[in-house]
Amino acid sequence: xxxxxxxxxxxxxxxxxxxxxxxxxxxxxxxxxxxxxxxxxxxxxxxxxxxxxxxxxxxxxxxxxxxxxxxxxxxxxxxxxxxxxxxxxxxxxxxxxxxxxxxxxxxxxxxxxxxxxxxxxxxxxxxxxxxxxxxxxxxxxxxxxxxxxxxxxxxxxxxxxxxxxxxxxxxxxxxxxxxxxxxxxxxxxxxxxxxxxxxxxxxxxxxxxxxxxxxxxxxxxxxxxxxxxxxxxxxxxxxxxxxxxxxxxxxxxxxxxxxxxxxxxxxxxxxxxxxxxxxxxxxxxxxxxxxxxxxxxxxx
Numbered sequence: 001x002x003x004x005x006x007x008x009x010x011x012x013x014x015x016x017x018x019x020x021x022x023x024x025x026x027x028x029x030x031x032x033x034x035x036x037x038x039x040x041x042x043x044x045x046x047x048x049x050x051x052x053x054x055x056x057x058x059x060x061x062x063x064x065x066x067x068x069x070x071x072x073x074x075x076x077x078x079x080x081x082x083x084x085x086x087x088x089x090x091x092x093x094x095x096x097x098x099x100x101x102x103x104x105x106x107x108x109x110x111x112x113x114x115x116x117x118x119x120x121x122x123x124x125x126x127x128x129x130x131x132x133x134x135x136x137x138x139x140x141x142x143x144x145x146x147x148x149x150x151x152x153x154x155x156x157x158x159x160x161x162x163x164x165x166x167x168x169x170x171x172x173x174x175x176x177x178x179x180x181x182x183x184x185x186x187x188x189x190x191x192x193x194x195x196x197x198x199x200x201x202x203x204x205x206x207x208x209x210x211x212x213x214x215x216x217x218x219x220x221x222x223x224x225x226x227x228x229x230x231x232x233x234x235x236x237x238x239x240x241x242x243x244x245x246x247x248x249x250x251x252x253x254x255x256x257x258x259x260x261x262x263x264x265x266x267x268x269x270x271x272x273x274x275x276x277x278x279x280x281x282x283x284x285x286x287x288x289x290x291x292x293x294x295x296x297x298x299x300x
Contacts, residue, residue, distance in 0.1 A: 003029050005029055005030075005032040005033070005034055005035075006035075008029075008034045008035070009034065009035050009036065009037050009043050010025045010027050010034050010035070010036045010037065011025075011036070011037045011043050011050065012024060012025035012036065013052065022039055022040075022052040023039075024036040024037075024038070024039070039052075040052070041058075042057075042058045044058075046102070047098060047099075047102050048102045048103060048104075049103075054104065056103055056104045056105065059099070059103045059105075060103075060105070060109070060113070062099075063096070063099055063100075063103070063114065064113060064114070064117070066095075066096075067092070067096070067114055067117050067118070067151075068117055070091075070092050070095070071088070071092070071117060071118065071121045074087050074088060074092075074121070075121055075124065075125070080244075080245055080248070081125040081126055081245060081248060081249060082146070082241060082248065084121075084125050085122065085125065085146055085148055088118065088121075088122075088148070089147075089148045093151065093154045096151060096154060097154065097158055100151070100154065100155040100158045100159075101158040101159075101161075101162055105155065106185065107152055107155060107156060107159075107185075107188065110151055110152045110155045111150075111152040114150075114151040114152065114155075115150040115151055115152050118150055118151060119134060119150065122134060122137065122148075126249050126252045126253075127249045127252075127253065128252065128253060128256070128258055129258055131258065131268065132253070132256050132258035133209070133210075133214055133256055135206040135207075135209050135210050135214065135256075136206075136210065136220075136221060136252070136255050136256045137252065137256075138150075138202070138203070138206045139203060139206055139207065139221075140203060141237040142230070142233045142234060142237065143207070143221070143225070143233065144220075144221065144224065144233070144236060144237075144255055146252075149199065149202055153198060153199065153202050156188075156189065156192070156198050157195040157198045157199070159186075159189040160189050160192045160194070160195060160197075160198055161195060162189075163178065163182075163186060163189045163190055164193070164194075166178035166181075167190075207221070210222065211225075220254070220255050220256070220257060221255070254285065254289070257285050259285060259288065261283050261284060261285055261287070261288050262274045262275065262276065262277075262282075262283035263282060263283055263284045263285070263287075276292055276294075278292060278294035279292050279293055279294045
């Protein structure tokens with residue numbers, strides 16, 4: 001077997017007085033010096049980065065860069081918003097599964113750094129303002145959502161699979177490893193038995209947010225849940241998917257009450273009067289869609 005020195009690297013840690021420090025080892029193969037990992041830098045082994053502080057900073061930076069590059073590339077495609085979201089859901093999330101499984105990341109870091117990048121592009125594609133919630137979008141299609149989820153949910157799913165593999169391993173040592181690590185941060189993953197349970201928990205949290213916390217933006221969801229029929233829900237999903245971009249985005253913003261009605265513009269501090277300029281009644285969401293008597297003759 002031929003060992004290529006240019007494909008190798010060395011990483012050294014030694015004891016100095018009472019603490020350990022990184023140093024540059026000198027190892028040779030056939031009188032050729034193996035490159036040493038520089039002080040403060042990391043090396044990569046089986047897809048995972050290792051440095052002296054075990055900070056994982058290089059892997060984190062790689063993830064963010066890769067995420068932004070792929071999302072930007074999808075953004076530049078002349079596609080319908082639903083197609084862009086489909087690319088994100090089917091391609092990008094699968095691509096990140098390995099990274100979020102082997103890398104030593106926290107759920108908080110993924111939520112704050114990766115979710116924010118994805119949410120920014122989803123808002124852009126669907127024309128949802130910063131003040132608008134994405135909870136509606138994260139619901140299933142039979143509940144007027146788009147059936148997608150952020151990277152933090154994929155991260156939790158991957159951790160759940162990894163932890164379950166340790167727990168159910170036929171090897172006693174592997175099971176002991178699970179027992180010795182089933183505390184602290186791993187508790188939040190061990191409560192799930194499958195990836196479907198992770199997704200169900202996330203969807204339930206979004207529904208609870210819409211029904212009990214976001215009273216204005218969740219008003220449509222709360223009412224439609226009480227009065228709509230399941231056949232209507234399925235029909236809505238099929239009809240919405242065939243709409244052109246402008247009307248498609250209109251329906252999304254209608255559901256979470258972020259259309260630029262005078263009522264919302266007043267709430268956002270853009271206008272001082274929330275009354276309709278034609279009939280002088282409050283220009284709410286329902287008023288714009290079906291309530292203004294002055295508009296009726298134009299469509300009948």
